[in-house]
Amino acid sequence: MDFLTSRTDLHITTWVVGIVIFLIAALSGKQSKGLHMTLRLFYILIIITGGALFIEAMKFGQGMLYGFKFIGGILVIGMMEMVLVRQKKNKPTTMFWILFVVFLLITMFLGFKLPMGFSFFA
Template sequence: MTHAHITTWVIALILFFVTLSLQKTNSPKAKMMHMVLRLFYVLIIITGAILLYMLASIPPLYIVKVLVGLWVIGAMEMVVVRTRKGTRTQPAWIQLVIAFILVLYLGLKLPLGFHLF
């Protein structure tokens, strides 16, 4: 299940950048890609919930990782929506980078993920 979770967020990252590039070129397919990206947000949450459910007990750092993961999804959505509206995206990008680094660090540090740290 860990591989399914990682696959969904890697695909979501790719879709995120594709959606941004389509929006910047005012492509009519940008809205469709945004909806597919939102589907992958849901798949990330579902696979993450299944991973959390598989644990016998839930250590507090996993709760922190869940919250930071939701922060990543929210920041991604803020970047996409603000880009579409043409408003300032720098605060959303900063949040996204910080949250992504945190969630990646927690995912690699905690016992359920891959052990790089």
């Protein structure tokens, strides 16, 4: 577990790869079951690394903000899945794209603003 919490690089790498795979799957014309299953594997990796960092973050005394970031991350993953599933069923996805972007921006802002993140906003 120390490997997961020693640096945030592993978590950042998993969500960057996850978002890239999501964009490829969502913006390509055809639905690929293998690509969707690979993305679901990355959902699990994102949650595991994020959960490990969340537990480590309790040392900073800002548990509520880290909790909001954790919930935001789960909502981002949920919106990614909703976009792909609704596209597969040929249903409208505009609302879920908007929610995806909003939740992603909030989660990234909190991630970079909090003490364990990079100091882009300092």
